[in-house]
Amino acid sequence: MTQSDSLAAEENLVQEYLSVQKNYKLRRLAGVGSICVVLFILFAIIWANGWFDVVGNAGMGWVAAGIFTAVAAIGAVVLDLFWRKEA
Amino acid sequence: MEQRLKELLDSSMKADSSKTRMGMIYAILAGPALGLALGLLGLMVGKAPFNLEYPTGGWAIVEVFQIPFALLAFVVFALCIGNWREIGRIWTSRIAWWTLFTGTGGFLGDICYACSVVLIGGAVAGPIGGLYGLVGAVIVSSLYKENIKRWSTLVGLVLTSIGIWIVLGGASLVSPTHGIYMLVGVLIIIGATLTWGMENFSIAAGTDLMAPETVLFYRLLFTLVIGSILLYVLFPVSRHMAALAFADPKLVTFGAVIGFSWIIWMLMGYYMGIAYAGGVRGGVLAGTFGFFFIAFFSMTIYNVPFSYTVIFGSILLFAGAALFVTEPKELLASKRN
Numbered sequence A: 001m002t003q004s005d006s007l008a009a010e011e012n013l014v015q016e017y018l019s020v021q022k023n024y025k026l027r028r029l030a031g032v033g034s035i036c037v038v039l040f041i042l043f044a045i046i047w048a049n050g051w052f053d054v055v056g057n058a059g060m061g062w063v064a065a066g067i068f069t070a071v072a073a074i075g076a077v078v079l080d081l082f083w084r085k086e087a
Numbered sequence B: 001m002e003q004r005l006k007e008l009l010d011s012s013m014k015a016d017s018s019k020t021r022m023g024m025i026y027a028i029l030a031g032p033a034l035g036l037a038l039g040l041l042g043l044m045v046g047k048a049p050f051n052l053e054y055p056t057g058g059w060a061i062v063e064v065f066q067i068p069f070a071l072l073a074f075v076v077f078a079l080c081i082g083n084w085r086e087i088g089r090i091w092t093s094r095i096a097w098w099t100l101f102t103g104t105g106g107f108l109g110d111i112c113y114a115c116s117v118v119l120i121g122g123a124v125a126g127p128i129g130g131l132y133g134l135v136g137a138v139i140v141s142s143l144y145k146e147n148i149k150r151w152s153t154l155v156g157l158v159l160t161s162i163g164i165w166i167v168l169g170g171a172s173l174v175s176p177t178h179g180i181y182m183l184v185g186v187l188i189i190i191g192a193t194l195t196w197g198m199e200n201f202s203i204a205a206g207t208d209l210m211a212p213e214t215v216l217f218y219r220l221l222f223t224l225v226i227g228s229i230l231l232y233v234l235f236p237v238s239r240h241m242a243a244l245a246f247a248d249p250k251l252v253t254f255g256a257v258i259g260f261s262w263i264i265w266m267l268m269g270y271y272m273g274i275a276y277a278g279g280v281r282g283g284v285l286a287g288t289f290g291f292f293f294i295a296f297f298s299m300t301i302y303n304v305p306f307s308y309t310v311i312f313g314s315i316l317l318f319a320g321a322a323l324f325v326t327e328p329k330e331l332l333a334s335k336r337n
Helices: A003-049 A052-058 A060-082 B002-029 B031-044 B056-081 B083-092 B094-104 B106-120 B122-129 B132-143 B151-174 B180-206 B212-234 B237-247 B249-300 B308-325 B329-336
Strands: none
Touching: A003 A060, A003 B002, A003 B056, A003 B249, A052 B031, A052 B249, A060 B002, A060 B031, A060 B249, B002 B031, B002 B249, B031 B056, B031 B106, B031 B122, B031 B249, B056 B083, B056 B106, B056 B212, B056 B237, B056 B249, B083 B094, B083 B212, B094 B106, B094 B180, B094 B212, B106 B122, B106 B180, B106 B212, B122 B151, B122 B180, B122 B249, B122 B308, B132 B180, B132 B249, B132 B308, B151 B308, B180 B212, B180 B249, B212 B237, B212 B249, B237 B249, B249 B308
């Protein structure tokens, strides 16, 4: 095998690795997304039943913090997908 | 040819540094999830039925709600990413067993945190617990021979110590207990930082060999099994607590919020952060940011009295951690040459 052959093989490997990585990141987005969906369902249940007394007088502020949390986590994966494209 | 090789090398170096930065972003953005989860835990330990016996109630919340729901969330996640096939693979490597063993020790930290939060409250236990990142960084750097002896590390450590000192000053105002009880609470949370620090190292070592999610599955499973057996055998009152807690749909829903938001931080901030950015950078950032949010949310949405002193101390902690993870430009330049 010449040096250029081995270099081409290496590049192929890099390309394959990148495509696997991208697929994996998309799946991770789906995974984190589903966890956040469950979290939202829980907030909806709490809101519908008016169970805020557990968190005292925070009420909607608490739900806002929960939404902020979910958005930040999903945002991290989205950043990973679009910003770290070149990998 | 030479040119092409240099290009590949260059792009690989760039990719490496962007992966590290991405890991740091993961660690930072997952922070609020930990604040939401453990702040809520800190609030619930004071309520029935978890106030039947202190500090057993803290441990009971971990075993009754936090871990089972986190495990459930993890299963959902693993099914989505298709990673569940990897889970059995861990038993094929002896090194993987060992890292798993030390990683599982991290559950002692969870229990210590929950018990300490009863004594000193989330606003204080948070910033001190966040120090586990520094403990982990010291262990990682000494075992991996990573050089962290720089002026910035030293200044970072000094800032961190001042930050802790200030947080403890504010603690006397926001802590539910005082005197010897507060001291015991602080000692317990320091114990937690040590076990978490070991976990931090074992994640760094383990994720070299396998996907971070795989390690996390066993960490959760063992925490559930070992922790529950110890809890229910040693503290009979916890059985009563568990029965009462499960009978109340309101408590179960809030318990699920603890588990589901905690797993977001564990996955994204802790395990991914370290897998991407390494034990030093990922660990320190996941620790300080996540635990800062415990203090911040405790004092803003969880009814702990607001204290500027604790916030100011936490900001100093941040600055210290930031210095700890940055490498000065001149040092990077000399490394490249």
